[in-house]
Amino acid sequence: MNFAVLIQISIGAILINNFVLARMLGLCPFLGVSKKLSGAFGMGMAVTFVMGIASAFTWTIDTFILVPCDLSYLQTVIFILVIASLVQLVEMVLQKFSPALYESLGIYLPLITTNCAVLAVALINSRENPFTGKEFTFVEAFVNGVASGVGFTVALALMAGIREKLELAPVWKPLEGLPLAFISAGLVALAFLGFLGLSFSSATGG
Amino acid sequence: MSEIIKLAVALAVVCIFSGIVIAFSHSSFEQQIEAQKLREEKEAVSQVFPSGTRILDTAGSAPLPIRYWIGRKETKTIGYAFALENQGHSGIIRYIVGIDTLGRIMGMKILSQSETPGLGARIEEPASEKSLWNAFGGGVHKDGRTWFTEQFNGISVSKPLSISSAVEWPSLPDTIKMEFTGSNTVSAITGATVSTRAIVAGIEKTVPACYAAIRGAQR
Amino acid sequence: MIAEELKRGVVGENPIFALALGLCPALAITTSVTNALGMGVAVIFVLTGSNIIISSVRKWIPDKVRIPCYITIIATFVTVVDLWMKAHAPVLNRQLGIFVPLIVVNCIILARAESYASQNNVRKSAIDGIAIGAGFALSLVAIAAVREVLGNNRLFGLTVIPGFRPMLVFAVAPGGFFTVAALLAIINYLRLKKERSRQ
Numbered sequence: 020m021n022f023a024v025l026i027q028i029s030i031g032a033i034l035i036n037n038f039v040l041a042r043m044l045g046l047c048p049f050l051g052v053s054k055k056l057s058g059a060f061g062m063g064m065a066v067t068f069v070m071g072i073a074s075a076f077t078w079t080i081d082t083f084i085l086v087p088c089d090l091s092y093l094q095t096v097i098f099i100l101v102i103a104s105l106v107q108l109v110e111m112v113l114q115k116f117s118p119a120l121y122e123s124l125g126i127y128l129p130l131i132t133t134n135c136a137v138l139a140v141a142l143i144n145s146r147e148n149p150f151t152g153k154e155f156t157f158v159e160a161f162v163n164g165v166a167s168g169v170g171f172t173v174a175l176a177l178m179a180g181i182r183e184k185l186e187l188a189p190v191w192k193p194l195e196g197l198p199l200a201f202i203s204a205g206l207v208a209l210a211f212l213g214f215l216g217l218s219f220s221s222a223t224g225g
Numbered sequence: 226m227s228e229i230i231k232l233a234v235a236l237a238v239v240c241i242f243s244g245i246v247i248a249f250s251h252s253s254f255e256q257q258i259e260a261q262k263l264r265e266e267k268e269a270v271s272q273v274f275p276s277g278t279r280i281l282d283t284a285g286s287a288p289l290p291i292r293y294w295i296g297r298k299e300t301k302t303i304g305y306a307f308a309l310e311n312q313g314h315s316g317i318i319r320y321i322v323g324i325d326t327l328g329r330i331m332g333m334k335i336l337s338q339s340e341t342p343g344l345g346a347r348i349e350e351p352a353s354e355k356s357l358w359n360a361f362g363g364g365v366h367k368d369g370r371t372w373f374t375e376q377f378n379g380i381s382v383s384k385p386l387s388i389s390s391a392v393e394w395p396s397l398p399d400t401i402k403m404e405f406t407g408s409n410t411v412s413a414i415t416g417a418t419v420s421t422r423a424i425v426a427g428i429e430k431t432v433p434a435c436y437a438a439i440r441g442a443q444r
Numbered sequence: 445m446i447a448e449e450l451k452r453g454v455v456g457e458n459p460i461f462a463l464a465l466g467l468c469p470a471l472a473i474t475t476s477v478t479n480a481l482g483m484g485v486a487v488i489f490v491l492t493g494s495n496i497i498i499s500s501v502r503k504w505i506p507d508k509v510r511i512p513c514y515i516t517i518i519a520t521f522v523t524v525v526d527l528w529m530k531a532h533a534p535v536l537n538r539q540l541g542i543f544v545p546l547i548v549v550n551c552i553i554l555a556r557a558e559s560y561a562s563q564n565n566v567r568k569s570a571i572d573g574i575a576i577g578a579g580f581a582l583s584l585v586a587i588a589a590v591r592e593v594l595g596n597n598r599l600f601g602l603t604v605i606p607g608f609r610p611m612l613v614f615a616v617a618p619g620g621f622f623t624v625a626a627l628l629a630i631i632n633y634l635r636l637k638k639e640r641s642r643q
Contacts, residue, residue, distance in 0.1 A: 236512060
């Protein structure tokens with residue numbers, strides 16, 4: 020178990036290559052749900068959960084069925100259908116065990132299916148691991164999924180906090196709403212650029 | 226019960242049609258995709274040799290641990306190309322370096338990198354002298370050469386390389402450029418020393434040994 | 445009639461600027477106009493194709509499984525486009541990276557399937573696909589033009605202003621956010637002005 024790689028993957032997914040602020044994935048729910056801090060956390064947790072489980076399932080299918088049978092071109096279809104089914108499952112589980120959370124997420128829960136971030140992490144796990152130069156192992160893929168979800172939650176929570184405060188501020192009309200949200204996101208993304216210095220490449224002593 | 230069957234059948238029919246369409250597209254495009262991969266690889270390797278070189282892929286039959294190609298003009302061997310890779314700042318950099326029979330670099334081609342755009346990614350920056358304004362008059366210059374890789378031309382792999390973090394190569398006067406090449410120095414990309422060092426280290430750890438092995442095998 | 449539909453797709457119901465759909469690729473791949481054009485054309489193809497198919501079978505798909513069916517149909521088109529690109533435009537395919545398979549979760553396509561193609565005939569759905577797709581493509585190109593010129597001093601890979609040192613911030617992630625914010629603000633400003641002058 021290579022913990023160093025796992026930590027590299029986690030820090031990479033949460034800070035350096037944050038799914039929302041650096042890779043710009045998962046923006047639709049990002050701008051839709053990030054208006055209240057509590058809603059943002061709930062959404063983030065749900066997405067993290069789905070991303071973790073989806074990573075596990077899609078990695079297994081890819082490694083044991085698609086790649087050996089030379090069917091990699093079916094990745095897009097198979098992965099998205101797996102994700103859609105998983106989200107349905109999560110919906111049913113939440114409805115039964117946590118109806119409050121289910122109600123507060125509303126329409127955004129089934130929309131996790133079309134969240135680019137979930138499909139993206141599944142696809143990234145099936146490509147080459149940039150830290151080892153080889154394929155992702157099961158644990159690495161799972162950690163990547165969960166960490167990416169955590170990164171998504173972090174970005175969402177930051178935006179929610181900012182937007183809650185901005186609600187009360189007087190804004191020039193054309194900037195109201197979405198443009199202001201984008202500018203705030205851009206400024207947070209700019210701040211996160213600083214994490215680029217967190218490089219782990221010790222190979223060349225740099 | 227019948228509703229479940231109806232739903233399942235509808236879904237199954239859609240999936241079957243989808244499967245047929247995808248399988249059909251895959252088989253029609255498969256050959257071209259393979260051909261593209263081979264063509265790209267050949268093109269990449271040919272870019273590190275002077276034009277008109279015949280390239281031999283030594284795949285598998287070579288005593289060296291890495292992939293390498295021999296370049297021949299008429300019956301003379303004029304150089305070798307090696308496939309290198311090294312961990313850069315944010316991922317593995319894969320590149321090909323071509324050397325002549327005296328161990329001097331003839332060319333370098335970056336195959337893949339995922340470095341920071343605007344910083345490390347500039348190892349692939351095209352030296353575009355054509356601008357919008359003269360492009361249509363003089364034609365678009367499209368040989369894919371970049372200043373970062375160009376500056377390695379003439380560097381000897383039998384001596385250690387050094388990196389200068391001062392001025393970037395394109396802004397240097399020609400006399401200093403020649404001095405750099407003579408003293409085996411390359412200039413780093415401003416703000417991307419890690420990526421620069423990765424490329425240099427990748428060369429230093431493999432090419433001198435391979436070159437020596439080839440020379441040794443020839444004796 | 446077609447011109448009217450095009451106008452609706454590009455202006456009235458512009459997917460990025462009016463409906464706020466399809467934002468992920470709008471910010472991620474608009475670092476160069478060539479990429480934006482490539483993605484735009486791919487999306488037009490997938491959107492129109494899936495609109496046509498979904499509209500043709502809309503009467504036979506049971507309501508309860510319609511979303512998985514739509515997703516499968518869209519994913520099929522995306523896979524075909526991906527394979528075609530790998531065969532005929534491998535450089536573009538590599539530049540767009542995972543965003544080619546990600547077209548399947550581009551909110552625009554599923555939204556159009558759900559709100560238009562499932563309720564209108566094939567001809568109308570096809571035109572809608574082309575119109576909205578064109579709107580998406582043009583918006584992408586607009587964003588990319590700003591980002592490529594300001595962030596890289598290039599347009600289609602050719603240098604624009606010799607000697608101008610570009611502002612890197614536009615070529616990386618934050619620049620995408622700022623560019624879209626600015627364009628949105630300009631559009632809002634013009635819209636508000638029109639509304640005020642109408643009163």
